[in-house]
Amino acid sequence: MGHTRRDADVVIAGAGPTGLMLACELRLAGVDVVVVERLAERTGESRAGGMHSRSLEVLDQRGILDRFLAVGELQPVGHFSGLYLDFDESESRHPYPLMILQSAIERLLEERAGELGVRVRRSCEVQEVRQDESGVTVELGTAQGPSTLRARYLVGCDGGRSTVRKLAGIDFPGTEATMTALIGDVELPDLPEDYVWVRRCAGGDFSAIAFEPGWYRVITSEFDQVPDRDEPPTFEQLRASLVRLAGTDFGMHSPRWVSRFNDAARQAARYRDGRVLLAGDAAHIHFPAGGQGLNMGVQDAVNLGWKLASVVRGQAPESLLDSYHAERHPVAERVLHNTRAQSALVRPGPQTDALREVFGALMVFDDVNRYLRHLLTALDIRYPADGDHVLAGRRVPDADLKTPDGATRVHELLHAGRPVLLDLSGSAAVAAVARGWADRLDLVEARSEDDVWPVPALGDIPAPGALLIRPDGHVAWAAAADGAPDTSALRTALTTWCGPVRRG
Numbered sequence: 001m002g003h004t005r006r007d008a009d010v011v012i013a014g015a016g017p018t019g020l021m022l023a024c025e026l027r028l029a030g031v032d033v034v035v036v037e038r039l040a041e042r043t044g045e046s047r048a049g050g051m052h053s054r055s056l057e058v059l060d061q062r063g064i065l066d067r068f069l070a071v072g073e074l075q076p077v078g079h080f081s082g083l084y085l086d087f088d089e090s091e092s093r094h095p096y097p098l099m100i101l102q103s104a105i106e107r108l109l110e111e112r113a114g115e116l117g118v119r120v121r122r123s124c125e126v127q128e129v130r131q132d133e134s135g136v137t138v139e140l141g142t143a144q145g146p147s148t149l150r151a152r153y154l155v156g157c158d159g160g161r162s163t164v165r166k167l168a169g170i171d172f173p174g175t176e177a178t179m180t181a182l183i184g185d186v187e188l189p190d191l192p193e194d195y196v197w198v199r200r201c202a203g204g205d206f207s208a209i210a211f212e213p214g215w216y217r218v219i220t221s222e223f224d225q226v227p228d229r230d231e232p233p234t235f236e237q238l239r240a241s242l243v244r245l246a247g248t249d250f251g252m253h254s255p256r257w258v259s260r261f262n263d264a265a266r267q268a269a270r271y272r273d274g275r276v277l278l279a280g281d282a283a284h285i286h287f288p289a290g291g292q293g294l295n296m297g298v299q300d301a302v303n304l305g306w307k308l309a310s311v312v313r314g315q316a317p318e319s320l321l322d323s324y325h326a327e328r329h330p331v332a333e334r335v336l337h338n339t340r341a342q343s344a345l346v347r348p349g350p351q352t353d354a355l356r357e358v359f360g361a362l363m364v365f366d367d368v369n370r371y372l373r374h375l376l377t378a379l380d381i382r383y384p385a386d387g388d389h390v391l392a393g394r395r396v397p398d399a400d401l402k403t404p405d406g407a408t409r410v411h412e413l414l415h416a417g418r419p420v421l422l423d424l425s426g427s428a429a430v431a432a433v434a435r436g437w438a439d440r441l442d443l444v445e446a447r448s449e450d451d452v453w454p455v456p457a458l459g460d461i462p463a464p465g466a467l468l469i470r471p472d473g474h475v476a477w478a479a480a481a482d483g484a485p486d487t488s489a490l491r492t493a494l495t496t497w498c499g500p501v502r503r504g
């Protein structure tokens with residue numbers, strides 16, 4: 001039986017940060033998208049507390065960073081497993097973590113989604129999924145009873161316990177939890193004034209961070225005891241845990257919310273099963289140390305959005321979607337690895353105390369600092385790419401440019417979410433190649449204001465002569481400023497990433 005009905009090009013399950021960011025990306029590219037969300041309204045739970053440099057750049061690439069900077073607070077340092085990490089020399093215009101609560105991030109992304117015309121349907125839970133050669137049928141439980149949506153693709157952004165992942169039969173292998181953490185936003189009137197951040201104790205550790213006048217985020221971590229994950233966490237459990245660790249509850253009262261997490265680390269074996277894709281926590285979960293989960297979800301969305309849009313518009317072949325798994329799966333693998341290391345570094349006991357001292361001493365060395373900083377900020381991510389230019393596959397540096405219309409920056413050129421062919425050496429050959437893809441590519445002729453560009457993990461490199469920049473800010477092809485650009489390689493890159501030229 002053929003399906004003629006279609007309610008949307010893409011259905012996204014889950015209106016968390018990943019689903020909302022993906023919806024914005026797809027809508028910006030003209031795709032008709034519906035987000036279905038189980039909850040009737042946003043929880044307002046603070047959860048994640050920050051965004052790192054690459055996420056800030058990604059928001060800047062879309063021209064919406066100012067909204068986030070207006071709400072959050074820039075932090076002078078970051079941390080790796082609670083050990084201070086210097087961020088000051090990051091090779092980015094945004095060299096600091098931004099402290100901003102997840103509740104605010106979701107509010108700002110949902111506002112943006114609304115401006116772009118994304119439809120968000122709340123009290124709508126994905127319960128069944130069937131796919132065939134022309135699309136996906138999504139069965140929903142809603143407040144008004146069962147309902148279905150028909151679309152060309154479904155993306156599961158429905159969190160760590162993803163229904164979409166389970167329905168697609170995608171394995172979620174990884175390592176089990178070895179600890180449990182309780183978290184709550186509470187008032188804490190008896191906390192001593194000289195208290196600082198994290199305290200390690202016999203059975204684990206606890207921390208209290210002031211995030212609003214009078215309000216603290218309390219986290220207790222206890223090891224070698226993992227409660228039933230379906231048992232709802234309670235304020236009394238948080239209080240009892242704090243008393244076990246600290247010997248007092250510091251007068252804790254008035255919880256706004258209480259939640260639980262652990263250090264289980266799992267990753268979807270495949271990010272795509274035909275017309276069903278996974279992103280964010282649905283594709284990977286891990287210990288939240290170093291604050292990487294939300295960041296990775298937002299960056300998954302920015303990697304997938306333009307590719308899916310290009311396939312939906314019929315410009316690129318479906319195989320472009322396979323590059324999503326090829327590029328993003330290794331990124332999450334690296335994050336799972338570093339969070340396992342961070343989990344080992346917080347275990348109680350004299351051996352770990354000694355290990356932390358040694359590790360902390362190593363962290364004063366610039367190279368160590370830079371290495372760890374790159375793990376957390378993801379500024380050094382390099383996707384597989386053709387060509388031998390050092391920028392190929394890396395995120396493009398945000399260099400200052402001069403165009404015939406005035407001063408600009410590389411990341412500003414990406415506001416429309418379209419690929420950009422940036423010609424910095426006035427090459428007629430580059431402009432001639434661009435003509436074939438004029439319907440889906442912005443050709444920008446400019447001059448670099450700097451002779452060298454800083455590149456994370458590499459240092460300064462000579463400013464290039466021409467660049468093909470994907471909508472997610474990664475370089476698909478680059479040519480040096482001296483010598484003739486390899487236009488045949490440029491044509492190949494354009495065909496791979498933007499789809500073949502239409503004849504006639």
Ligand SMILES: Cc1cc2nc3c(=O)[nH]c(=O)nc-3n(C[C@H](O)[C@H](O)[C@H](O)COP(=O)(O)OP(=O)(O)OC[C@H]3O[C@@H](n4cnc5c(N)ncnc54)[C@H](O)[C@@H]3O)c2cc1C
Nearest residue numbers: 014016017018038048049126159280281291292293294295
């Ligand atoms: C204590 C703590 C601190 C953290 N700190 C940080 C930090 O500082 N930085 C950082 O980057 N990350 C941090 N994280 C991780 C971060 O919170 C998650 O990685 C992030 O929420 C993932 O976003 P998501 O959109 O992929 O999934 P979620 O935020 O889980 O959103 C999934 C959405 O899908 C909905 N849903 C679920 N099932 C269905 C269904 N069947 N149908 C429809 N909708 C459904 C859910 O209601 C939810 O709204 C922290 C996590 C915790 C617990």
